[in-house]
Amino acid sequence: MLKTLFENQPDKPSLYCYALRTTPTTVSIRHPNVQVDASRRRLSLSPLQRLRRLIKENDIHVLHCHLPRAMVFGALLKKLYFKNLVLILHEHGDIFEEKSLLPFCYRRMHSLANRIIACSDTAKRLLTQKAGVPPEKIQRIYSFVDTRAFNEIKLMGLRTDERMMAGLPRSTFVFGFAARLIQRKGWQEFLEAARYFKD
Numbered sequence: 766m767l768k769t770l771f772e773n774q775p776d777k778p779s780l781y782c783y784a785l786r787t788t789p790t791t792v793s794i795r796h797p798n799v800q801v802d803a804s805r806r807r808l809s810l811s812p813l814q815r816l817r818r819l820i821k822e823n824d825i826h827v828l829h830c831h832l833p834r835a836m837v838f839g840a841l842l843k844k845l846y847f848k849n850l851v852l853i854l855h856e857h858g859d860i861f862e863e864k865s866l867l868p869f870c871y872r873r874m875h876s877l878a879n880r881i882i883a884c885s886d887t888a889k890r891l892l893t894q895k896a897g898v899p900p901e902k903i904q905r906i907y908s909f910v911d912t913r914a915f916n917e918i919k920l921m922g923l924r925t926d927e928r929m930m931a932g933l934p935r936s937t938f939v940f941g942f943a944a945r946l947i948q949r950k951g952w953q954e955f956l957e958a959a960r961y962f963k964d
Contacts, residue, residue: 767831769911771796783819785812785834813838817846827851833859833867840874855882857908860891861949871896882906938962 771782771794782794784801786809791801800819802812816838820828828850830839836854843850854874859867875881875898882904883889889905892898928935940959944950 766908768792768794769909769914771799773911779823781819781823781825783812783816785838807834813841816842820847820850825850827853829853829855831855831857833865833870836874837870840877843877851879852877853880853882854878855884856888856892857884858888858949860888860895868896871898875899875902878902880904884908 767782771780774780775796778798780796780798782796782799784791784799786802786804786807802815804811819825820842826849828839828842830836830853839852839854843852854871859865860871871881871892875896881892881898881902883892884905884907886905889900889903892903893900924939925935928937928939933939940955940962942952942955944952946952
């Protein structure tokens, strides 16, 4: 999502992306204002002061935070240093996790956020039920697909190539699943549903 947003606006100087740590699945983004923090520890607070400098030096007015750690950092930055910062928290589905500390964090953070974006109506409902976020503060926005990168013409060649690599005839009906293989994404239900179409 961020890759598409940034790469479609390569000449926008007021757009910044700061990743809090490197991961094995790091995605490169072609944009001059993308930085990745050198910290390898997931719970390190060391990027906080670097983010503070970035916001101050570039006169950033809006901070859009993805994923739980970034949200906590955003809330701390607003509470401690930038009272007028517009803070947007983007909930991508971590609220579904049963043993998560996220509902506790949201209870402490939502008063600092100007808006919370939920990726689905169910996520929006859980934010209210599990974390006490007022529904009027939540905006449901579905994640998008870049149709210039993923369209019928471009995917046709990919479909043929993938079938060949798997040793399948070109006419074979193939299912695809575009998500992480974690429980809340419904991959098990997807496989169960696929059984009905196997013949």
